Amino acid sequence: MDLSVVLPVYNEAPNLDALHTELTDALVNIGLQYEIIYVDDGSKDASFSLLKKIKENDANVRVIRFRRNFGQTAALAAGFDHAAGEIIITLDADRQNDPRDIPKLLDKIKEGYDLVNGWRFDRKDPFLSRKLPSMIANKIISTTTDVKLNDYGCTLKAFTKDVAKNIELYGEMHRFIPAIASWMGVSIGEVKVNHRPRVAGTSKYGISRTLRVVLDLITVKFLLSYSVRPLQFFGLIGIASGGVGLLIALYLTVQKLFFDMSLADRPILLLAVLLIFMGLQFITFGLLGEMQTRTYHESQNKPIYVIREVLS
16 A cells, blocks of 8 residues: 555535545545545534445445543544555545645655645634644644644644654544654755635634643643653652752851851741752652653663664
8 A cells, every 4th residue: 555545534425525525536536546534523514424434335434433422632643553455545525625735845854854744834723812822832832743734733743654654643632743743863955835715614723722722832842852751851850849948958057056046937938948848749749750760761662763774
């Protein structure tokens, strides 16, 4: 199998027939052996019934149906698990991604990239509720993760098989896939793609997701930088907190011993004690994290490296 196309589907019944026609036309013109994997993420409309009919009429289609709505991250993970293609393409089922852009992603993969991200440079969405939060989030994510991309939120992406199969997704981490994949040392490219206004159905996204993006970003940053060395994260905070507390305590001790100043009713004394205990607690957290990390890697034989190839 040359190519697998994975599409998460959630209440997109009005779009499916037209989407499949567009997608099939684009894939046939490419001339590769392909499969299309629709992942029905617990849709409550007629999406699954339509997907079932599409499957009956097209042998290249596979349909995965969830028991309930698990979210886009889970749908993509299921698609990756079942994909057989050497290259895996992901795109939304709302028809805002253009299937005719798939050849652009494949050409970029042929240049030697492991992951190619789409960039909706002329995005057809409301500015205040969609585009502005996305611009801010993209800037924050790029700065925090050191993976510079213009559009983390674009679902239209291409992966080599070994990258897609080794990405561990959970929660709502789909928007951070390039950052997560960067841990493996992959080469990441970006191409401008067409973005179209939604013509049917309703959007599943809103400005309320911004807070969740920030929380997920904290998780991703920690996993990328400190997942195998938690003591360096918690320990630095602990040393800083404890160090400041000890300096304050030393200052108060000098005042008491040499200047006979009373320490009663001095809130700064309580602050010094608090900072010292906080420092000890953070260092303890780091040590416990180190023990858990060792248990995790050793019990599951989890590798701490990823090999691209071996020449012998």
